Amino acid sequence: MTRSLKLNRKTKNYIAGYLFISPVVIGVLVFTLTPVLLSLYFGFTKYDNINPPEWIGFQNYEKMFHDEVFLHSLKITCKYAVVSVGLNMVLSFAFALLMNSDVKGISVYRVLLYLPCVVPGLASAMIWKDLFNPTAAGRINQIITSLGFKPYPFLFHPDTAWNSMIIMSLWGLAGGMLMWLAGFKSVPTALYEVAAIEGAKWYHRLWHITIPMISPIIFYKLVNSVIGALQAFGASYLMTGGGPLHATNFMVLNIYNTGLTEMNMGYACAQSWILFIMIFALTAIVFKTGGWVYYGEEQ
Amino acid sequence: MKKSKAYKVVVYTVLSILTVIFIYPFFNMIMLSLMSYQEIKQFPPLWLPSQFHFENYKNILGAFGYTEGGDPFVWTFLKNTLFVMVFKTVGLILSCTLCAYGFAKINFPGKNVIFFCILATIMIPNSVTMIPLFTLYKNFGWLDTLNPLWIPVWFGGGAMNIFMLRQFMKTIPNTLLESAYLDGAGHLRCYWSIIMPNIKPMIFMLFLTSITAAWGDFFQPMIYINSKVKWTVALAVRNMVSSTDASGGVGAGALNVQMATCVIMSLVPLITFAAGQKNFVENVTITGIKG
Numbered sequence: 001m002t003r004s005l006k007l008n009r010k011t012k013n014y015i016a017g018y019l020f021i022s023p024v025v026i027g028v029l030v031f032t033l034t035p036v037l038l039s040l041y042f043g044f045t046k047y048d049n050i051n052p053p054e055w056i057g058f059q060n061y062e063k064m065f066h067d068e069v070f071l072h073s074l075k076i077t078c079k080y081a082v083v084s085v086g087l088n089m090v091l092s093f094a095f096a097l098l099m100n101s102d103v104k105g106i107s108v109y110r111v112l113l114y115l116p117c118v119v120p121g122l123a124s125a126m127i128w129k130d131l132f133n134p135t136a137a138g139r140i141n142q143i144i145t146s147l148g149f150k151p152y153p154f155l156f157h158p159d160t161a162w163n164s165m166i167i168m169s170l171w172g173l174a175g176g177m178l179m180w181l182a183g184f185k186s187v188p189t190a191l192y193e194v195a196a197i198e199g200a201k202w203y204h205r206l207w208h209i210t211i212p213m214i215s216p217i218i219f220y221k222l223v224n225s226v227i228g229a230l231q232a233f234g235a236s237y238l239m240t241g242g243g244p245l246h247a248t249n250f251m252v253l254n255i256y257n258t259g260l261t262e263m264n265m266g267y268a269c270a271q272s273w274i275l276f277i278m279i280f281a282l283t284a285i286v287f288k289t290g291g292w293v294y295y296g297e298e299q
Numbered sequence: 300m301k302k303s304k305a306y307k308v309v310v311y312t313v314l315s316i317l318t319v320i321f322i323y324p325f326f327n328m329i330m331l332s333l334m335s336y337q338e339i340k341q342f343p344p345l346w347l348p349s350q351f352h353f354e355n356y357k358n359i360l361g362a363f364g365y366t367e368g369g370d371p372f373v374w375t376f377l378k379n380t381l382f383v384m385v386f387k388t389v390g391l392i393l394s395c396t397l398c399a400y401g402f403a404k405i406n407f408p409g410k411n412v413i414f415f416c417i418l419a420t421i422m423i424p425n426s427v428t429m430i431p432l433f434t435l436y437k438n439f440g441w442l443d444t445l446n447p448l449w450i451p452v453w454f455g456g457g458a459m460n461i462f463m464l465r466q467f468m469k470t471i472p473n474t475l476l477e478s479a480y481l482d483g484a485g486h487l488r489c490y491w492s493i494i495m496p497n498i499k500p501m502i503f504m505l506f507l508t509s510i511t512a513a514w515g516d517f518f519q520p521m522i523y524i525n526s527k528v529k530w531t532v533a534l535a536v537r538n539m540v541s542s543t544d545a546s547g548g549v550g551a552g553a554l555n556v557q558m559a560t561c562v563i564m565s566l567v568p569l570i571t572f573a574a575g576q577k578n579f580v581e582n583v584t585i586t587g588i589k590g
Contacts, residue, residue: 013405013406013407014407014408016401016405016407016485016486017401017405017406017407017410018401018407019401020397020398020400020401020405020486020490021397021398021401021402021413023394023397023398023453023454023455023456024394024395024398024417024454024455024456024458024461025413025417025455026454026455027394027451027453027454027455027456028416028417028420028454028455028458030451030454031428031432031451031454032420032423032428033420034431034435035427035428035431035432035435036423036427036428036431038431038434038435039427039428039430039431042430042431049433049434049437095317098310098313098314098317101310103307103310103311106314109314109318111576112318112321112322113317113318113321113322114572115321115322115325115569116321116322116324116325118565118568118569118572119325119561119564119565119568120511120514120515120533120564120565120568121515121517122515122517122533122536122537122540122561122564123328123536123560123561123562123564123565124324125540126539126540126557126558126560126561127324127325127327127328127558127561128324129540130327130331130554130558131324131327137342137343137344138344139327139344142343142344171321171324173321174321227422227424230424231424231425231426233518234518238537238540238541239540241541251426252424252425252426255426255429255430256426256429259429259430259433260429260430260433260522265430265434268430269427269430269431272424272426272427272429272430273427275424275426275427276423276424276427279422279424280422283422
């Protein structure tokens with residue numbers, strides 16, 4: 001009697017559990033798993049959204065290796081991920097160190113420097129489109145020409161458009177600052193006190209205490225930023241449409257244009273799988289090589 | 300540790316230079332939004348307006364055109380955006396807290412496997428699902444409606460959110476729930492009257508991020524929506540970015556009207572940032588260190 005009652009309660013508990021998580025299970029099945037499988041399938045087909053998908057085997061994948069536009073987008077995306085993540089990690093770390101200084105009014109500076117991160121992408125695209133005015137009348141070019149240099153063409157020249165994207169991405173540097181600051185706060189002050197008694201210089205403290213102690217955050221940020229940078233899209237879509245001469249045609253933009261503008265959906269899906277594999281492989285590598293991460297004793 | 304005077308001078312100087320550089324684009328946006336059409340056309344460019352032209356803000360109404368009834372389209376866009384914001388945010392909060400409760404507080408077979416599978420979906424880039432979702436929504440008859448912008452969120456509300464909430468809910472002692480069970484309360488009851496009040500700061504953060512995201516997202520509306528009566532504000536502004544200056548300082552292409560729009564676009568995230576500033580830092584601390 002009691003036993004069946006207990007079992008009954010346990011089963012009821014199971015049912016409750018499944019019911020509670022059912023929204024996300026349905027959500028993942030319908031809005032993630034189904035599209036992912038469809039995407040894999042479309043990648044092997046010729047599909048234009050009007051006629052049903054037509055199986056063509058590996059043709060899409062073979063085509064990619066001869067497709068200059070795709071190969072170029074792959075190249076600049078990887079370049080962008082390396083350079084922008086590298087710059088952002090180092091500079092935002094330096095930023096946070098500075099913001100961590102113990103001087104009066106620092107919180108005001110923190111808020112002011114964080115403001116650019118609050119501006120929506122749409123607005124910052126318009127703001128920078130104006131700042132990047134390629135003629136001598138542009139605001140940044142005013143400064144450049146007054147220093148005696150030639151006006152910088154920014155987004156209007158294939159050689160400079162990519163650099164301009166990097167410059168613009170640096171405006172959001174402070175976005176990474178918050179997590180560094182939280183990390184700095186998590187380091188026990190006792191460690192610094194001991195170091196101070198031992199006569200350690202600030203760079204010793206930085207290298208031997210701060211960096212190892214916040215290595216989980218470095219790790220987390222590295223993975224996230226690389227994944228994010230590989231999927232760069234908004235700025236180039238809004239400001240250059242991928243040009244000039246595909247100079248800012250990042251992978252996601254190329255996928256979008258191939259799939260939803262040219263309606264070459266099968267080919268676009270195949271390209272998106274290349275991006276997926278890249279992200280998956282990178283994440284796996286970073287996790288495998290994560291031995292330098294210090295997780296503290298309790299974990 | 301005592302700080303020398305030289306240290307302070309260096310820190311303040313660097314901070315001030317950085318602040319000027321980083322704030323300038325923001326400041327420039329506001330100044331341009333207040334300049335007259337003649338002033339934005341001047342060479343060399345003006346840094347400050349001679350007087351504040353607030354009419355640029357009024358011109359935003361006209362810049363997006365008028366409906367057949369003669370009302371500015373902006374009101375329609377705002378109405379659509381508000382609709383998405385409300386339904387998206389309610390769905391997001393309800394669905395991801397419910398799921399997180401299931402994962403944090405109920406034991407059932409296969410829980411960890413399911414949780415891991417759901418967490419793994421974080422790795423899938425949006426571009427992989429972009430095209431199949433388009434065909435899927437086409438089959439649902441959702442194209443050119445606001446449905447794709449809010450209905451999917453009701454199913455889970457994002458794996459990352461569930462993960463964060465689960466971590467947070469785990470820190471709430473089970474003894475609190477057990478005494479409630481003994482009093483005959485079911486899980487739904489515990490979820491609503493014990494867990495929800497205890498995670499208010501997290502819910503507030505979800506509320507703010509969801510509102511900001513719904514306000515600024517132009518990508519999804521751009522893919523799924525065509526008819527102008529269904530546009531959201533962000534989609535309308537997206538079209539503004541590429542519009543050319545044709546109507547002499549009042550149309551969507553005029554820089555001063557564009558910048559006025561940018562200021563308005565920035566207001567919503569600014570307000571949510573101001574409201575959530577304290578919470579935000581705490582939240583980062585929690586997820587950054589325990590996550």
